[in-house]
Amino acid sequence: MEALSKSFLVMGANMRARRLFREDDGVEGCGMFHKRPEMPLHILGNILRLTLILIFAPIYVFIPRSVFKAADNYIRFNWLFQYATTPDAVLSNAPGGGKGQYAVTEFQPTWVLEVTIRNQKLQAFHQIPFSDEVAEVGYTALSYPMNSAIVLAEENKFPVPTPSKSDREYTLKDRRSISEYFLRLYCSATRRDGNPDRMEYIWLDEFCLSDSRLSDDRADDKTVIEKQRDAELGKMADMFRYAAQVAVFCHEPNCDHTTLACKWGQRLFTLPEILHAETVLRLTRHQPKTLTAQLFRTTGRSFREKMQKHAAEGNRWHLNAIYQHTVNAGTVPWQVAIHALVVEAIRRDEAGGYLDHKYLGKVLNGLLPRHARLVDLGKGGWNDLAWLLELNQGFYNAASLAAPIHPAAGNERLEPVVTAFPVSSNSPGSYDSNSALTIIAGETLGFRPVPLKRDADGLYNNEEMKSAKLLARCMAWAFALVGTAILVTGNIGSGFWVYYLTAILYCVFELLVGTMYLQRDGWVVLEHPLWDEMFEAKLGEQDHNLRKLTHWGERQLVPKWELPGRRANVKLVDLHNRVYVDAVVVSRPNAMVPLAIHGSGVTCMLLDRAEDSNRDSTIVARKVGMCNVPPYIFSQTVKSGTTYVANPE
Numbered sequence: 001m002e003a004l005s006k007s008f009l010v011m012g013a014n015m016r017a018r019r020l021f022r023e024d025d026g027v028e029g030c031g032m033f034h035k036r037p038e039m040p041l042h043i044l045g046n047i048l049r050l051t052l053i054l055i056f057a058p059i060y061v062f063i064p065r066s067v068f069k070a071a072d073n074y075i076r077f078n079w080l081f082q083y084a085t086t087p088d089a090v091l092s093n094a095p096g097g098g099k100g101q102y103a104v105t106e107f108q109p110t111w112v113l114e115v116t117i118r119n120q121k122l123q124a125f126h127q128i129p130f131s132d133e134v135a136e137v138g139y140t141a142l143s144y145p146m147n148s149a150i151v152l153a154e155e156n157k158f159p160v161p162t163p164s165k166s167d168r169e170y171t172l173k174d175r176r177s178i179s180e181y182f183l184r185l186y187c188s189a190t191r192r193d194g195n196p197d198r199m200e201y202i203w204l205d206e207f208c209l210s211d212s213r214l215s216d217d218r219a220d221d222k223t224v225i226e227k228q229r230d231a232e233l234g235k236m237a238d239m240f241r242y243a244a245q246v247a248v249f250c251h252e253p254n255c256d257h258t259t260l261a262c263k264w265g266q267r268l269f270t271l272p273e274i275l276h277a278e279t280v281l282r283l284t285r286h287q288p289k290t291l292t293a294q295l296f297r298t299t300g301r302s303f304r305e306k307m308q309k310h311a312a313e314g315n316r317w318h319l320n321a322i323y324q325h326t327v328n329a330g331t332v333p334w335q336v337a338i339h340a341l342v343v344e345a346i347r348r349d350e351a352g353g354y355l356d357h358k359y360l361g362k363v364l365n366g367l368l369p370r371h372a373r374l375v376d377l378g379k380g381g382w383n384d385l386a387w388l389l390e391l392n393q394g395f396y397n398a399a400s401l402a403a404p405i406h407p408a409a410g411n412e413r414l415e416p417v418v419t420a421f422p423v424s425s426n427s428p429g430s431y432d433s434n435s436a437l438t439i440i441a442g443e444t445l446g447f448r449p450v451p452l453k454r455d456a457d458g459l460y461n462n463e464e465m466k467s468a469k470l471l472a473r474c475m476a477w478a479f480a481l482v483g484t485a486i487l488v489t490g491n492i493g494s495g496f497w498v499y500y501l502t503a504i505l506y507c508v509f510e511l512l513v514g515t516m517y518l519q520r521d522g523w524v525v526l527e528h529p530l531w532d533e534m535f536e537a538k539l540g541e542q543d544h545n546l547r548k549l550t551h552w553g554e555r556q557l558v559p560k561w562e563l564p565g566r567r568a569n570v571k572l573v574d575l576h577n578r579v580y581v582d583a584v585v586v587s588r589p590n591a592m593v594p595l596a597i598h599g600s601g602v603t604c605m606l607l608d609r610a611e612d613s614n615r616d617s618t619i620v621a622r623k624v625g626m627c628n629v630p631p632y633i634f635s636q637t638v639k640s641g642t643t644y645v646a647n648p649e
Helices: 002-014 044-054 065-075 132-137 146-155 172-188 221-234 236-241 270-274 300-313 316-329 334-351 360-364 380-389 463-488 491-514 536-544 631-637
Strands: 110-117 120-128 138-145 200-202 245-249 277-284 294-299 413-417 419-423 437-444 524-527 569-572 581-584 591-596 600-608 621-629 638-646
Touching: 002 463, 044 491, 110 172, 120 172, 120 360, 138 172, 138 236, 146 172, 221 236, 221 360, 221 638, 236 270, 236 360, 245 270, 270 334, 270 360, 277 300, 294 300, 300 316, 316 334, 334 360, 334 380, 360 380, 380 419, 463 491, 536 600, 569 621, 591 621, 591 631, 591 638, 600 631, 600 638
Parallel strands: 138 200, 138 245, 245 277, 621 638
Antiparallel strands: 110 120, 110 200, 277 294, 413 591, 419 437, 437 591, 437 638, 524 569, 569 581, 581 621, 591 600, 600 621
8 A cells, every 4th residue: 555655656656647748848658749848730640640540559469568668769779779880991092192101210310500619609610411421420409499590589688570470480591590599508507517619510400400591581482491391300209219318408597497387398398309308408497597507417207207207296107107107117108108108299299389289290200109100290280180199009909099088196096998090081971081090899889869758658667656557446346337238138238338438538537657767778868958957856857766976077087078069968868877977078979989998987979870771881970979887888888890080060
C-alpha cells in the first residue's frame, strides 16, 4: 500500500493532461508529426495520435513496447555506424612538392657579422657569408627582444620612428638601426675573461636574416628579402644550437633573465634560441640609460635549470616540462615534451597578439625530433604545425594537441586514449581544405537533435510506477473477465463494449502517466537562454527524477580551455546518470569523441557531424568545443572507426 500511495502522490503532483495536446517548450512530444511545440502542426499531430490510439485501443495495448523502442533506435544516430575512411598514406604529398621527406639536420646560418672591437667598443662590422673558417672559430648568437633594443635606442636619443604598419612592424632599415644599439652594448659589456681588442663572428637577426646588399625599399628586393628571412627563420633552432655561445639580454636593470617576469624569456623565439645552447652569456645592465652591461658566462644546462625552477614556482607546468626535457631528457618523454612545446609556443604567440601563428612551424622546426624541409614550411600557421606533427607522429600522438590545456596541480597528466595525426584533406564539404585531424580507433557518443523527449512509455520505465501499473493491469483484467462473462451469456454487443472501454481507460491512464516523464537514455545538450542557471528546476518540472543533478566540475579538477571568440554556453546532461557538465562551444554539437584522460576525468572533443550516413564518408566534421566528463563515458560510447575533424573556420 505504501508503494501504491507513493505512485498516486507522484501522479497527483506531476501529471499534466495538457501535454497530451501541446508539449512544453524545449521538449519533443510523442505526436505523429511536428513533435516540437513551436511547429505549426504540433497540436494536430498530437490529436491524431490520441485519436488513433483510442480507436485502436484493444490492439494498441497488446503491442509489446519493445517494438516501439526498436523502431526508434533504428532511425537515430545512423552515423555511428559509418564506415572507416581510408586517407592517403601519410607523408605522401609534401606541401613543397614530391614525396614527404625528413630534412637533414645541422642547419647553419647563411650569413654572420664580422665584428671588430677596439677598447671594448664597436669599431666596425659587416656581413659575410658563413664559411668553414667561421665554423672552426665559432660564432656568438645574440638573443634579445626588439622592445629592449628600442629602449636602448630611445635612451641614447635615437629618434625611433613610428611603425609603418598596423601590426607594429618597422622597416628593415629601422630595425637594423635599432638593433645596432644592442650590438654596441654587447661589444662594450664588461667581461672577466674578455679581450678589449678582438674580432668576433656574431649572428644578429636583423643583419643576418637576409643579404645586406638588398633593401626593402625596392619592390624586387623586398620579395627576395621575405623569402630569405622565411628560410633563415625555419632553421633558427639549429643556428642557435651550433653557436659557440648564446648571449641573452633584456633592458631591465639587474635581471638575470631566468625569471618568468623577464621580457626576453616571454618571447616566442626564446624557445628555439635557448633550449639547446651549450654556453650562455648573460648580459645584465645595472644602470638604465647607458650602453654598458656586465657579462656573466654560464653553462646552458645551469641556466635552463634556473628557468625550470622559476617555471615550477609559477605553476607554469608546460614550461617546466620543456626545460626539464632539455636538462634531463630521460625524465620527460617526447610525447610530453612535444605537447608542452606546441602549447607553450601557441600561448606565447597569442599573448603577443599574433593570432595567425605565422611563424609557429618555423619556431618549432629543429626542436622536434624530425625536421621539416624548409620548402615544406611555406604556408604558415596551422598548416605548418600540422605538417611538423605529421612528420613526428612516431614520437607524438596528436590527440594530445586536440585537447590542449594549461595544466594545474592534479590534472597536468595527459594520457591519450585514441591515436590521431594530421593529414591533408581536400574532400568535398571540408571546412579546411589544407589539413584535418584523423582520429583512429575512437569511440563516439551522440546527442539527440532535440535534447528532451517525452517518454510515452513512462508507465513501464519507472520503478515508482510499478504499483500503479500493477493495479491498472489488475483492474483491466477484472473488467475483461466481466466482459467475458457477458459474452458467455450471449450478449455480444455489451461484452465488446466492456472490452473496448477497458482498453480505452487503460490507454488513457498510460498516456497521462507518459506526461510526467522524459526519456532518460543518454547525454543531451541544453542551450541557453532556455536553460539558464535555474535549469535544474526547469528540468525537474518536465521529470521530477531530474530535479537534483550531480555537477561534474571544480571538485573533479576539470581542465580549463581558452574560450573561443564566438561562443555559447551549454550544459551537457547525462539524463540516465543525472550528471551535468558545463561547456563552451562555437555552435551546437551533436557528438563527442573521447580523446584523453585528464586528472580524474576524460576529455572529449565536441563535434558537429553529418547525420546522414549516405553522404560522402570523407566529409570533415567540425570541432565546436571541448569538455571533460566522468570516466563511465566509456560504457556508453560506440566504436566509430576513422573520424576526420577540422576547425570550423
